[in-house]
Amino acid sequence: MIYDFIVVGAGIAGASAAYALLETSPRGLKVLLLEREDIPGFHSTGRSAALYSETYGHPVISGLTRLSRPFFDQPPMGFSEHPILTPRGVMLAGDSTQAQEVEDLYNTFKDDVEGLKHISGDEALKLNPALKKEAVHSAMFESRAMDMDVNALHQGFLRGFKAKGGEVLNKAEVSSLERRGNIWSVETRAGEFQGGVVINGAGAWVDVVAEMAELSPLGFVPKRRTAFTFKGPESLDLSEAPMVVNVNEDYYFKPDAGVIIGSPADETPVPPCDVQPEELDIAIAVDLLQKATVFEISQILTKWAGLRTFAPDKVPVVGSAPAEDSFIWVAGQGGYGIMTSWGMARATALLALGMEFPGEFSDAGVTVNALSPMRFS
Template identity: 40%
Template sequence: MTPTEFDVVVIGGGIAGVSIGYELAADRRVCLVEQEGTLAFHTTGRSAALYLETFGNASVRALTGASRAQLTDPPADFDGPILASRPYLVFAREGRGDALTAFYDDVRRQAPAVELLSADDAVGLAPYLRRAAIEAALIDPASMDIDVHALHQGYVRGLRRRGGEIRTHAAVTALDRAHGVWTAAFGDGRTVRAPVVVDAAGAWADTVAECAGAAPIGVRPMVRTIFGVDAPEGLETSNLPVVNDLDDAFYIKPEANGLLCSPADDTPSHPHDVRPGDLEIARAIDSINEVTDLRIRHVRSSWAGLRTFAPDRSPVVGFDPGVEGFFWFAGQGGYGIQMADGLARSGAAVFRGEALPDDVVARGVQATVLAPDRF
């Protein structure tokens, strides 16, 4: 088959791929390819995302803050609103109050709305918490629920409106470069050609890199399990905060007529269509029942996704130091949705050889912190 010509081939149809594809399509002919039959299949579409400026390391928090304006006032291609208020409460068990104070001191620099709470105040906001099990708490009143579908589809519509092409059922089987141009081959015999390949393949990022002859950088998929339970009779969930154990034994996120729970697991994995782990669910239920009055006995539904981290848990953005025309856009971890705008704008700037956006720089992020050669 005759290959199709583009300026950029973006590999991966999750939030990473569609966001960087959207930004690059402003002045490039972009083809986005996805191995599955639907976009956002493995991670983005399974996310119970929050907008949290207290979440992740300093770079992640900065990029999240730089993304707030777009999420609050999205462009015309995005169905709004994308954000809805959902306070985030972190509690410390008995004996862990000092650790919670240290966490507060760390995050309030970039999330000044965060407040310390007494244990009584925490139980007042989340009445299913068991008072005797809690020493102290903090709350981020600026936390938000994110409509993941609306955000992802907004990028998809915007990418197409800017002339970008999206192909599904397009698993890359070979990447070959000759005369300054990549040829990406797919299992059905189709090919596309472009001078630059953007690796936004999430859990498969290192696999794609090796296919292109680039050295893997050690991005590691981690399993995150989620399960749904019914709310106890009489518990109104609409105004409840997300509740997170300081030591990440679990978190609980309200949903309509129920609660989404997670063991907050980070189990190393290989890239595949991951399934929830019964042992992790059982562990989370035990931890939740220790410090709450929920008395969970039955799981209504469960699923799992892959959160992919670089070794230092910061995103990897930039051209590979050893392979011409190969651009990394990987390692978003569990933060890719909340920092999509700031990271995609930063990625597009690095791609074009420009300085990072002013608002990103003002928050303390430098391109060297994201660059793949930092490893």
């Protein structure tokens, strides 16, 4: 059997791209999704902070996020038993030395993001009373930011892909890729497979997979980010309070299912691996959070780290490799891979199937050139 497409990596990038191929193509395609681990979602996809925000990252990322929203708001019938998005809101807060940064950020997004507000410190404190007065002079408040059910979204893509005839193989680490004539031979721990086009959605390992195919790496850098949970004060009900991110992204905290998720928003470059949290990063975050908020963090309940993988210009990459049309990257999702997943998946499927981006993509500032790997050559 020769597959039309072989997708490497079943995190949110690979799973959503595989699903979008079958959703977009008018004819039945044969698509195989290969995952190294026992369970898809073991790496970055299972370790996120589960936020949807239209003001986070480069304007192209914001465009991809906005393109994803209608799908998240109203996924196809039977996609998920739970809503993908639930209200949260996010505040980008600055102290008196950061007023200009808050204003600049607001000006960058105010024309594209519905309901965005530039608010005073007092208004910010009413929205999230865990903040100390001196930590917030002004803030940008995005009321449309949402909590995401990442597991429901990821499982929905995988289940929907299989229901449309796609095949998923776990414990199938790709170890070599060879182009013979018009066909890729893909060797894995679970056997050898053949396909016309390879889609590289291997997260932190995308450059490793390209090198296996004897193609040039694009210079992706995986960066460790640490997160942990702790109990907030009994006296404050923060269940509906917005997430707070320092405008310079020095720390963030987010109420989540009765506890608080905290992070030092670290970005430490590391080789691709099953990354683990460092005690020092947690200590830094505890110190920053205790200075900016009323939290007294005496006990860490859970802790983890994950990789956010960035292209050299920090904008995600979708498109064919410079010297090889039959090798397509869907990579560099950084800290936005869940919220941009449907926009990225649609872009991947349209390019893979030789179709044009519809008008709504250019309206959102998402063009073939902006995503293309050719920009690095």
